[in-house]
Structure formats: structure tokens, C-alpha cells
Amino acid sequence: MKSVSVKKFGGTSVGSIERIERVADRLCESYKNGERFVVVASAMSGETNRLVQLAHDIHPKARGGEAYDLLLASGEQVSISLLTLALLKRGVPASPLLAFQLGIKTNSIYSKARIQNIKAGELKALLEEDKIPVVAGFQGINDKDKVTTLGRGGSDTTAVALAAALEADVCEIFTDVDGVYSTDPRIEPNASKIKTLSYEEMMEMASLGSKVLHFRCVEIGAKYNVPIHVRSTFVMDEGTWIINPEKSMEAPVVSAITHDPKVTILAAEPAPEGVDFLSKLFGKLSEKEVLIDIISQMKGDKGQRVAFSLPDEDIDEAQSVLKSFLTSDSEITVIKHASKVSIVGVGMKTHPGVAARFFKALNKADISVSLVTTSDIKVSAVIEREKTNDAVRALHEEFDLSKSS
Amino acid sequence: MKSVSVKKFGGTSVGSIERIERVADRLCESYKNGERFVVVASAMSGETNRLVQLAHDIHPKARGGEAYDLLLASGEQVSISLLTLALLKRGVPASPLLAFQLGIKTNSIYSKARIQNIKAGELKALLEEDKIPVVAGFQGINDKDKVTTLGRGGSDTTAVALAAALEADVCEIFTDVDGVYSTDPRIEPNASKIKTLSYEEMMEMASLGSKVLHFRCVEIGAKYNVPIHVRSTFVMDEGTWIINPEKSMEAPVVSAITHDPKVTILAAEPAPEGVDFLSKLFGKLSEKEVLIDIISQMKGDKGQRVAFSLPDEDIDEAQSVLKSFLTSDSEITVIKHASKVSIVGVGMKTHPGVAARFFKALNKADISVSLVTTSDIKVSAVIEREKTNDAVRALHEEFDLSKSS
Numbered sequence: 001m002k003s004v005s006v007k008k009f010g011g012t013s014v015g016s017i018e019r020i021e022r023v024a025d026r027l028c029e030s031y032k033n034g035e036r037f038v039v040v041a042s043a044m045s046g047e048t049n050r051l052v053q054l055a056h057d058i059h060p061k062a063r064g065g066e067a068y069d070l071l072l073a074s075g076e077q078v079s080i081s082l083l084t085l086a087l088l089k090r091g092v093p094a095s096p097l098l099a100f101q102l103g104i105k106t107n108s109i110y111s112k113a114r115i116q117n118i119k120a121g122e123l124k125a126l127l128e129e130d131k132i133p134v135v136a137g138f139q140g141i142n143d144k145d146k147v148t149t150l151g152r153g154g155s156d157t158t159a160v161a162l163a164a165a166l167e168a169d170v171c172e173i174f175t176d177v178d179g180v181y182s183t184d185p186r187i188e189p190n191a192s193k194i195k196t197l198s199y200e201e202m203m204e205m206a207s208l209g210s211k212v213l214h215f216r217c218v219e220i221g222a223k224y225n226v227p228i229h230v231r232s233t234f235v236m237d238e239g240t241w242i243i244n245p246e247k248s249m250e251a252p253v254v255s256a257i258t259h260d261p262k263v264t265i266l267a268a269e270p271a272p273e274g275v276d277f278l279s280k281l282f283g284k285l286s287e288k289e290v291l292i293d294i295i296s297q298m299k300g301d302k303g304q305r306v307a308f309s310l311p312d313e314d315i316d317e318a319q320s321v322l323k324s325f326l327t328s329d330s331e332i333t334v335i336k337h338a339s340k341v342s343i344v345g346v347g348m349k350t351h352p353g354v355a356a357r358f359f360k361a362l363n364k365a366d367i368s369v370s371l372v373t374t375s376d377i378k379v380s381a382v383i384e385r386e387k388t389n390d391a392v393r394a395l396h397e398e399f400d401l402s403k404s405s
Numbered sequence: 406m407k408s409v410s411v412k413k414f415g416g417t418s419v420g421s422i423e424r425i426e427r428v429a430d431r432l433c434e435s436y437k438n439g440e441r442f443v444v445v446a447s448a449m450s451g452e453t454n455r456l457v458q459l460a461h462d463i464h465p466k467a468r469g470g471e472a473y474d475l476l477l478a479s480g481e482q483v484s485i486s487l488l489t490l491a492l493l494k495r496g497v498p499a500s501p502l503l504a505f506q507l508g509i510k511t512n513s514i515y516s517k518a519r520i521q522n523i524k525a526g527e528l529k530a531l532l533e534e535d536k537i538p539v540v541a542g543f544q545g546i547n548d549k550d551k552v553t554t555l556g557r558g559g560s561d562t563t564a565v566a567l568a569a570a571l572e573a574d575v576c577e578i579f580t581d582v583d584g585v586y587s588t589d590p591r592i593e594p595n596a597s598k599i600k601t602l603s604y605e606e607m608m609e610m611a612s613l614g615s616k617v618l619h620f621r622c623v624e625i626g627a628k629y630n631v632p633i634h635v636r637s638t639f640v641m642d643e644g645t646w647i648i649n650p651e652k653s654m655e656a657p658v659v660s661a662i663t664h665d666p667k668v669t670i671l672a673a674e675p676a677p678e679g680v681d682f683l684s685k686l687f688g689k690l691s692e693k694e695v696l697i698d699i700i701s702q703m704k705g706d707k708g709q710r711v712a713f714s715l716p717d718e719d720i721d722e723a724q725s726v727l728k729s730f731l732t733s734d735s736e737i738t739v740i741k742h743a744s745k746v747s748i749v750g751v752g753m754k755t756h757p758g759v760a761a762r763f764f765k766a767l768n769k770a771d772i773s774v775s776l777v778t779t780s781d782i783k784v785s786a787v788i789e790r791e792k793t794n795d796a797v798r799a800l801h802e803e804f805d806l807s808k809s810s
Contacts, residue, residue, distance in 0.1 A: 070482060077476070146506075
């Protein structure tokens, strides 16, 4: 088997006929230079939203079902067909492929399915014939041959999973930004492009609200040691590499500041005491694929008080699960309009005092903290949503991440 | 197995959210009355054209390939997902199904594929559970699991083929007209709705340019004796039944006047003599799925002259095939802007003199005829395209088909 890569193009990269033509030009050049690769594409930008809207107009609770996933999966079917046609017009042999044709098997949790297995045989056969497989991202099939979708960032996950199955040299994620930044440049104009990140850091950043790559995609990359290269579709420069760091590499103390502006806090008091309650509660929430983030437990005025943060979108589901564990005298408090800011860096492991600097910087900017969590490579705090940008800027300055540095 | 029907809805019937809701209302009512059925839907009106345009913008010769068919098949995927959601909202259990999930196997002639086999097991299982299968029309898969499409009228064909596989009582074709008319009411306002037609007549009408049903669909209906009921989506009245006529039934001499306004005549002179040339020529054309209609052969000024009529759209393909059989001194003539008018009726078999009345009527209207063909249930003539409407009206009057009669 020749050396091979996976090239993934997001929705904005294939968002119009003109952009599809430009992507095809770039792929055609790579192909004629002897590169062999698999292409993965998202739906044309706006298309998934259009389909979501159509579903919502008919059935407000469509999400998470068979028909909803089948509907959404049509978006990638359109984009890969058009991209294949653009390659064929250039005389480059290419073939469009859906999940069922490749055997991209997932579990059956519609709209949030997880890839379980991929048969690489069909892709390898096409690559041996010097053809370019153009694969629909975001979709899979379950054990009943129903079409599933992978949720947010699903096409990235498809790409890295295919790269793992093919033992590809690299998975290139082509996107409308030219790499991963030290923080959101719309908030901090001095944000700088990061050259390399470890899988560990990128996973933290993804779970902390960085939109560049989805957690699951980086997790698969880490598990199968697939180098991921995040780069611009229309600029040739190097982007950001996500790799296993060399042991000798001197890591910065903090690599990036992330923020997640859509956090809600759910608190209950009095709640049952003990680990058993929490383990059952979070077991049930995890069954419903509700991701709980920061958890705190302490004595309140009326007994045990439990509080946790979670994404805005899961609040209804979480609240009903929580209620099923409480007695009628318990009170649930929902604190909306929170956000989370975090610092991430593998260097923290060897540099003490980072958390102290984190809180000092927030304090100096007059920002108060409701929930906190730390790991050996991150510190996170839940704050008021309207203070998000101030917090990001204060931390970016504290940890000296600006371009000039 | 309970009694079951197939209900097919065309693109205009599912052309907007509001129309999908109305179709769902009608289906919900039937379901609650105890009817059990399979639904087949076309793409939302305008969607297939939008996709064709996208493909054409990228690759003018996209049609007839794997990527083109995959692109077009996405249209039905959207409409069946939305229709399923509308049924689920009404509390009616329904499940969307694509060709690969049902095993609708076709040959590999992209954009004009023919259904070869359908496994009814999955549909029967769903019907046994009192679920409504909502099937994507127009698509199939070939023996390499590639998605194919069936060409014009493909969703009707899907519906009748499913009805045959299920041994359904009836295949109802819901459409924006309320039945099959004695001729196009836009040309002849006195056109009358036909109550029953034989498969034979409907097949003739389909091949003669009637747009209501596709030939292949009626052919399958005839082969498996599936009663087809063409009726309005939004009006409850009976439409037109296509069935095997009772032996005793008194058939009208002529049931309908059809016209096909997109005919081209291709002529060559000198052409090789003998049956061998014609058999090879039409063999080759049929391989390319070019449908030749009327053929004439006679002595011309420069030797043997062969002429035939065919659909406008196939003219390039046909011309290049014809050329490959000719020597360099042969001349090809293309006569564009022709049309074909026909009379159809099983009653012709037992009533002589019908052809004579046909030509007399055209002659009286000052319309000259270039090519003619007859069978025991039809007479057709190729005429100048601009005289089409005059011819239709003259024949409608001659054979006394108006409402008042």
C-alpha cells in the first residue's frame, strides 16, 4: 500500500459551486503530484441548517430519530456528488461513497451516534486503482442498516476514523481558519497561531468549547496515533499539527485560552447524600448522552446541595432526570447565561502555581467564579456569560500568548 | 397478510411543508380507518431541477454517471424524511426507507436504470407491525451497491413495482391532476376524464407522450396485474383506473388523443440496404438506451433512404451511432421541431376504418404527415410541431371525445 492521507473539507470549503471548483483544483494538483488520498466532505454551508429548519417546521421534536438523521445525511450526499463531478471534469478519477457503501458502522443513538467499526477494504481497492474516494462525512449506519449521524463536528470524526482505518500518514482538516489559535481572535485580536498541540491539549480544548475540532475526532486521533493537520482550504501555509509531543519538547506553560459561552448551571437542594446518588444520577444522564461538566457538592442551608454545569441545549433533559431522583421537598435552581473560561497546557504538569495566576487574573478583572475544576493540564471556571470576553483577554495577557511574544 | 395498498405522491403533492402536512392528514385518516399501506414519494417539486442545475453548473456531461445519480437521489431522501416526521407528529408510526435498505436492485444504466428485483421482506415486517413504510421513489441500487435512478416517472415505477412485490390490492398514484384525460385539457378544454383504461392503452399513451404515467410503470402493472388508480392528492373523487378490461366490456373505438411535442426526425441517404444494417443500427441504439420510434425505409434519389423519429434529447447520441454505420458519401438530415399525434383505443381492433378517419381529419385541417405508424390499438403520425394543437383538436372532434358526449 502506497502512502496515503485523508483530506477533509468543511461546509464553508464546499459552500458554493465556485468553492467546490477551487477545492477540486487543489485536489487535482495534489493528485497530479502523485499524492494518493481519501476526501471527506461536510454538507455545503447553510444546507444542514436549512434541513434542520425544514424538520423543525414539521416536527419540533424531530431530533434524535431515524427520519431526522436520514434527512440531515442528504446534505453530505449532495456535496460529495458535486465534488466528485468537479474532479471528473478535471480528468481525475473519483467515486462518491456513503456510509452504507463503506460499512461505517455506528451505535444507534440517532443524531449523536458513535463510530464503532469501519471496513477499509472498499477504500483500499479504490486507492489501488488510483481513484479518489470522496466520502460523505457525518454519517454512519447502525446494525439495522439505518442511517445515523454523528452530531456536531461529525465529519472531522469520520475523517480521522478513516485515517485510522487506513493507517494514513496524516488527516488534513481543511477549514476556513488557518489553524488553532491561542484564543478566539474575534475576542483577542493578538491571538497567535499554535504550531503544534498534543492530542491531550486538543481534547481538553475541544471539550472546553474550542470549535475547531470535535472531542471525539481528537480522541480517535490519539487512540490510533493519527497526526491531524488543521489548515486553511484556500491558503497553502502550514496550519496547526496535533500530534504526540516528543518527550524532549519544551511545552509552554499554557498553550491556549478557551471559552464556552453556552453553559447552564443546575443545582438541587436538599439532595440525597453520598456517592451512590451521584453515581446513579450521572449514570442516567450519560445514558441520555447528556454531558455533565463541573460538579460541586457541599452542605447548604437545607441539607446537601449538588450543582453541576452542562450545555444549554441539554438543560430540559437533565432537569427531568434530576427531578426523578429528588423528593418533593427538594428545590431545583437553574442558573442560565453562564459561560466557562479555561486555560490549557501540558506545561502545567511541571509548573506549579498556574491555578493561582488564573484566579488572580480573573480577580483583578473583577470577575467572580461559580464553579471550578482542574486537571493536570487545565483550569476551568464558570463565570457570568457577559464577562466572557473580559476573562479571555485577561487570561491571554496573564499567560503571555500574544503574537509579539 | 392483511390487504394492503401502495400510495404514491408526486413532487407537487409534497412540494412544500404545507402540502406535506396535507398529505400526512390524508394518510393519517386512511390509517385510522384501518387501511394498511406503503407510501412512495418523489422529491419536492423543484428540488430535482435544482440538483440537476447544480450538477450541470459543475459538469455539463454529468448525466448518466454514478455521482449524478447519487446527487439526484438525495431529493427523495429529503421528502420521505419530512413526510415521515409529519406522520410521527400525528402519532402514526412510520419509517423512512431508501432503496439500499429495501434491496430495490436495478441494472447499472445510470439515470435510466431498470428495476430487476425487490425484496419485500422488510416492508412486510413493517406492515405486520402496523407501521407505514415511507419509501424513496426513483432510486435503486446496482449489484455494486451504487445508487442508481430510474429516469423520468421513476417514482411511479417504484410504486407499481412495490405493489407487485407485495401483491397489493391497488397502486394509487396521487398527483396534481384528477385522472387521465381524453387529451391535454390545456389544448382542448372539452377533454373528458376517462374512467377506465386497459394497461395496453395506457402503455400506448405513455409511449406516445402522455405525461400522466411512465411506460415502464404501466408495463410492470400489466405484467403483475396491479390495478393502478390515478387520482388527485387533494380531492377525494375517483380518478382513472388502469386495469385488465372485462371481456364483455364495450370499449370505445378511440379512448384518447395523445401528442408528443418533442420529436426529431433523423434521415440518412444513401444507407446500407437490407435488414442486417437496420438490426445492427437499432441494436446499438438500444444498447445506448436511445428509443427509436417510427422507422421508414425507401428508395431515395441517391440510393436507400432510412428515416426514423426519436426524442429530441437523444438526437446527439443517435446521430453519432448512425454515423458509425455510414460511409463518408452518406448524408444525414436532421429535421427538428416535429411532433407526434396519436389516437389510442382497444376498440380499434374490432372497428375497421379508424385509420382512414384519422388521416381524413388531419387532411381536412390542412396538416401534412411525414412518418406514420400503426398498431392494432393506435395510429400515430409525425407532423410539424407548430400544427400540434390543431391536430389534437381536429382528432378530438372527429372521434367524439368531448365531455358532452
